[in-house]
Amino acid sequence: MNSLILRTAVRALQPVLLLYSFFLLVAGHNQPGGGFVGGLIAAAALALYAIAYDAASARTLAIVDPRTTIGVGLLLALISGLLPLLAGLPLMTGLWASVPLAGNTKLALGSPILFDIGVYLVVIGMTLLMVLSLVED
Amino acid sequence: MTLLLVLPIVIPLLTAAVTLLAHGSPRTQRTVPVAGALGLLVAGVLLLWTVERQGILVLQLGNWPAPFGITLVADLFSALMVAVTGLIGAAVAVYSLVAIDETRERFGYHPLLHALLASVCGAFLTGDLFNLYVWFEVMLMASFVLLALGGGRPQIEGAMKYVTLNLVASAFFLAAVGILYGAAGSLNMADLAVKLENGSAPGVTTVVAMLFLVAFGIKAGVFPLFFWLPASYHTPPVVISALFAGLLTKVGVYALIRVFTLLFVHDVGYTHTLILVIAGLTMITGVLGAVSQNDFRRILSFHIVSQIGYMVMGLGLFTRLALAGSVFYIVHHIIVKTNLFLVSGVVDRLRGTLQLSSLGGLYESRPLLAGLFLVPALSLAGLPPFSGFFAKLALIHAGFEAEQYLIVGVALAVGLLTLVSMMKIWAEAFWKPLPPDAPETPVQGGLSLMVGPIAVLATFTVLIGLGAGPLFEISMRAADQLMDREGYIRAVLGDGS
Numbered sequence: 001m002n003s004l005i006l007r008t009a010v011r012a013l014q015p016v017l018l019l020y021s022f023f024l025l026v027a028g029h030n031q032p033g034g035g036f037v038g039g040l041i042a043a044a045a046l047a048l049y050a051i052a053y054d055a056a057s058a059r060t061l062a063i064v065d066p067r068t069t070i071g072v073g074l075l076l077a078l079i080s081g082l083l084p085l086l087a088g089l090p091l092m093t094g095l096w097a098s099v100p101l102a103g104n105t106k107l108a109l110g111s112p113i114l115f116d117i118g119v120y121l122v123v124i125g126m127t128l129l130m131v132l133s134l135v136e137d
Numbered sequence: 138m139t140l141l142l143v144l145p146i147v148i149p150l151l152t153a154a155v156t157l158l159a160h161g162s163p164r165t166q167r168t169v170p171v172a173g174a175l176g177l178l179v180a181g182v183l184l185l186w187t188v189e190r191q192g193i194l195v196l197q198l199g200n201w202p203a204p205f206g207i208t209l210v211a212d213l214f215s216a217l218m219v220a221v222t223g224l225i226g227a228a229v230a231v232y233s234l235v236a237i238d239e240t241r242e243r244f245g246y247h248p249l250l251h252a253l254l255a256s257v258c259g260a261f262l263t264g265d266l267f268n269l270y271v272w273f274e275v276m277l278m279a280s281f282v283l284l285a286l287g288g289g290r291p292q293i294e295g296a297m298k299y300v301t302l303n304l305v306a307s308a309f310f311l312a313a314v315g316i317l318y319g320a321a322g323s324l325n326m327a328d329l330a331v332k333l334e335n336g337s338a339p340g341v342t343t344v345v346a347m348l349f350l351v352a353f354g355i356k357a358g359v360f361p362l363f364f365w366l367p368a369s370y371h372t373p374p375v376v377i378s379a380l381f382a383g384l385l386t387k388v389g390v391y392a393l394i395r396v397f398t399l400l401f402v403h404d405v406g407y408t409h410t411l412i413l414v415i416a417g418l419t420m421i422t423g424v425l426g427a428v429s430q431n432d433f434r435r436i437l438s439f440h441i442v443s444q445i446g447y448m449v450m451g452l453g454l455f456t457r458l459a460l461a462g463s464v465f466y467i468v469h470h471i472i473v474k475t476n477l478f479l480v481s482g483v484v485d486r487l488r489g490t491l492q493l494s495s496l497g498g499l500y501e502s503r504p505l506l507a508g509l510f511l512v513p514a515l516s517l518a519g520l521p522p523f524s525g526f527f528a529k530l531a532l533i534h535a536g537f538e539a540e541q542y543l544i545v546g547v548a549l550a551v552g553l554l555t556l557v558s559m560m561k562i563w564a565e566a567f568w569k570p571l572p573p574d575a576p577e578t579p580v581q582g583g584l585s586l587m588v589g590p591i592a593v594l595a596t597f598t599v600l601i602g603l604g605a606g607p608l609f610e611i612s613m614r615a616a617d618q619l620m621d622r623e624g625y626i627r628a629v630l631g632d633g634s
Binding site: 065067068070071072074075078081082084085089090092093094 | 200
């Protein structure tokens with residue numbers, strides 16, 4: 001589509017959408033959000049770009065092939081599920097580590113976030129794969 | 138040992154992920170899926186072996202105790218199903234090496250195949266109704282894409298019918314799950330079995346049971362909800378039909394047997410009699426549909442429907458022997474039906490058509506293939522010494538024991554009609570001379586990779602027939618476990634309940 005309004009708007013919207021998608025991903029552990037919606041919004045940002053410009057430049061923007069994104073995402077989710085097996089716990093048990101930060105704050109880092117990142121990547125890859133095939137047709 | 142419970146789900150998913158990452162390398166894309174499917178087969182057999190020796194295996198995912206988290210449960214029935222899934226997965230993965238074109242490969246045929254295998258195994262192993270719903274959805278998505286992949290108009294049309302009807306089934310399923318959760322407050326099957334028995338959801342139990350019957354009935358393809366099946370199964374490449382024909386409807390039958398032995402046994406006189414009536418009508422309509430068709434694959438598709446009737450019949454009779462017959466029948470049927478479709482794929486490659494009128498002369502030019510067709514075809518019709526004979530024998534015996542003579546009569550008559558339509562394929566495609574106006578024979582080659590899996594599956598059919606004892610023994614014990622609800626509940630919830 002050759003629309004100046006859309007192109008200008010997309011340029012302004014895209015960073016906001018991507019940031020918001022990242023925020024949702026991280027917030028998802030105990031607030032509304034998570035890998036799935038986060039991934040959808042990130043994919044929407046790239047899909048908007050594909051509509052405003054063209055599929056080829058959206059592919060360049062996404063850097064990696066959508067299929068690779070799906071594969072990496074699936075692997076990450078699987079690894080997050082399989083990690084507890086090393087500790088002798090059942091599949092998908094959450095493992096938590098506390099990382100001390102500056103001052104008295106501590107960061108609780110757990111394996112579920114890895115699963116969420118996996119979902120995030122799978123959703124981005126899947127949506128892009130579908131949208132780009134449609135746009136390219 | 139509990140690792141064995143997750144392997145049948147993890148291996149196909151891992152295979153799918155690796156295959157996706159290797160989309161640039163056609164070589165890896167072809168070796169990894171075969172290795173993954175063989176791995177699944179090994180894991181399935183190990184699981185069956187372990188469950189056979191140690192009894193029901195249970196794993197609480199994420200270490201959340203039973204009614205709160207997702208439980209994976211493998212009893213003998215589940216383990217048998219997973220092992221057979223592995224066998225079919227391996228056969229189909231090898232067959233696909235030649236049967237699937239490069240375009241479909243590029244658009245992710247192999248990862249989808251393995252996603253489908255993972256979801257089928259997940260559905261067999263889960264002990265949680267909502268998780269079962271999730272696996273059904275994964276299965277629906279993967280199978281929908283496989284159906285529509287790279288296809289022209291007829292394929293998309295078939296896929297649309299398939300996905301629409303299956304979405305209706307999913308809606309019924311989800312509604313039933315929601316009502317059940319609202320009424321009983323749990324979705325863990327073992328926990329639900331206890332709660333329904335204690336009458337914590339009186340009144341709605343039968344309603345919910347009927348909703349599940351409709352939902353799983355559509356998936357299984359029973360009368361009168363089967364029409365999506367013959368409308369879609371003949372459109373995609375043959376190997377995809379073969380996979381679907383072997384596994385997908387059987388997941389519906391598995392779910393029916395699971396919920397109607399574990400959860401809804403409060404009013405057997407009503408629910409299971411209804412199931413028995415449905416079974417009889419399914420057999421009759423399916424086989425009549427098959428007799429009237431003139432396309433190799435359409436005949437086979439209608440036969441899936443009629444054979445589903447036999448499996449459901451065992452559930453309807455609801456005795457130990459009848460359930461053992463159903464379990465045995467499912468195992469036999471998955472192998473035989475997949476094999477018949479795989480044979481039709483070779484015929485399609487040799488002749489370029491599956492219209493019976495344009496086929497012929499295959500017995501003369503390909504006697505080995507003709508023999509390999511005859512084994513599953515006669516087994517499907519229930520002739521000794523093949524596996525189908527013993528499967529039908531058990532069910533008919535159970536029917537006599539339960540004094541349900543009408544259904545026994547139907548089962549016998551349908552067996553005869555099955556033989557008629559199998560002989561129709563035999564006479565038209567293999568025996569009669571090739572018609573002079575037959576289309577040009579397309580390229581031949583790579584046939585050994587197609588015939589290999591067929592021969593292996595045919596060997597299994599013969600082995601199950603000649604050595605029916607051990608498998609029947611396992612089926613009997615699987616039926617014992619299905620009838621012994623206490624044992625299942627104790628295994629999942631622990632001794633305290």
